[in-house]
Amino acid sequence: MSALNPDYLFVFILAAFVGFQLIKKVSPLLHSPLMSLTNAIAAVVIVGAITITGEEGATPLAKTLGFIAVFCATVNLVSGFMITDRMLKMFKPRGK
């Protein structure tokens, strides 16, 4: 608990490399939807917020902070995914 678990660093480095490779391939056409998609994905912090809010023995303070965090993350992930899809729907090839 008191030191860095090297496994986490390992996962982080790999994910960052995968991220760099994938993002480099994204067409500049889609940079706006990309940004809103990654923002929606980052709302996965809701996982942490759920644990804090609902865990056994959570203090009223933790519950309050967790509640607001769940709310914020939900707003982000719901609107993030929906707006990304709305944007992408508009990108049409010729003749459509």
Added chain:
Amino acid sequence: MHAFVPFAAIISSSLFILALMWMSHPSTARRGVRAGEIGMLIAIIGALVQHEVVDYNLILIAMIAGAAVGIPMALLMPMTAIPQRTAISHAFGALAVGLIGAAEYYKHAHAEYAGSFVLWALMFEMLLGFLTCTASVIAFAKLQELMGSRPVSFAGQRVVNGGVALATVVIGAMLAIDPTQTYLFPVFVGLALLFGILLVIPIGGADMPTVIALLNSYAGLAASAMGFALGNKLLIVAGALDGASGFILAVIMCKAMNRSFANVMFGGFGAVVAGAAGGKDDRVVRSASAEEAAMQLENASSVVIIPGYGMAVAQAQHKVSELYQALTKKGVDVKFAIHPVAGRMPGHMNVLLAEANVPYEQLVELDDINPELPQADVALIIGANDTINPSARDDPQSAIAGMPIIEADRAKSVFVIKRSMNAGFAGIDNPIYYNSNTQMLFGDAKDMVGTIAKELAGGGSGLH
């Protein structure tokens, strides 16, 4: 059911990676969104079925309330507000991260955790989370024009910013070393929030694409740091993907302006006051009417349209699309040249033009369009200024020297739709307006483009 929990994280991470992979092309991108949604659903179910979670009431209320806000926001948001929406969503995401960090800190505010890795990770997470939150709110306020988009600067700004940054880090470190000093915690949070504000107020509107990308990256890194603190690999992966994405976009934006991160963040670039170039007054500007422009466009065989932030401000994208349709019908080849920093966020112009039904094949990147411009009969500039300024290429003394530009001046003839002769954001004189092959179309972008499109659709050859 509990055996599902570790696998949920693996499945979600894979789906998030697939989501980004499929974003590479418009034809598969919507599948990417589906993958992301399913990944998120699995992650949430995984979190809800954990042993530790015993009370669901608050969670469900918060989620329903969040959906009640998020769904109408997603459905009603006009596409022109996408940059603001992105900024405010970074604020929401970062606030969530910061608050989770705060709750975790109070859980760990005992002597036995002193100096532990968890605390260091939490402090780092909260620093990024809270500063990104207020920085994004300021970015939102600037984009929404609740606040002037001009940079705010004051004497000793760097000293103040440096001092606040240092104080935040020092107090954060003191808390990590001795977490029982809970009275310091609100000070730490306050300083981090203040630092976020200070970081963005000196940044002008045209630098927003870089700033938004950078804040996107910070929000991701904060989520990753939270993953380290909570020992949650899914958060580490999702945060790293988001962090990498924001970082790459910020690098692309910086390159497109030939500037460094440091220069964008601390340069106060927009503060450059319009330095009157010598001999400005004796140069001649030719102006033309919509009819004349329509006639030349009609007789052209290839036209390149160069949109800028001015098109977004005037909401002219639908009229521009009408013009595109009218010209295409007459057999004119029309392409759009998109500069990476045109607009207020990465990809801003593409979204607006796609919304107005311009096929995405016609939207061409800077490096691909420049070799074609010398063959283009007409370059039509709509609300772009600094991104087509030839002095970036020709004048080593220029404040934007070396910035890659769309070489509109190389086209056989150039039309510029502009409200007046005021300088652009950078406050730099633009020689393209005085070139002998340039004609100015003074007026509002929407009205001007609309008039030209009407001429083309209605009058046609009757003009001759």
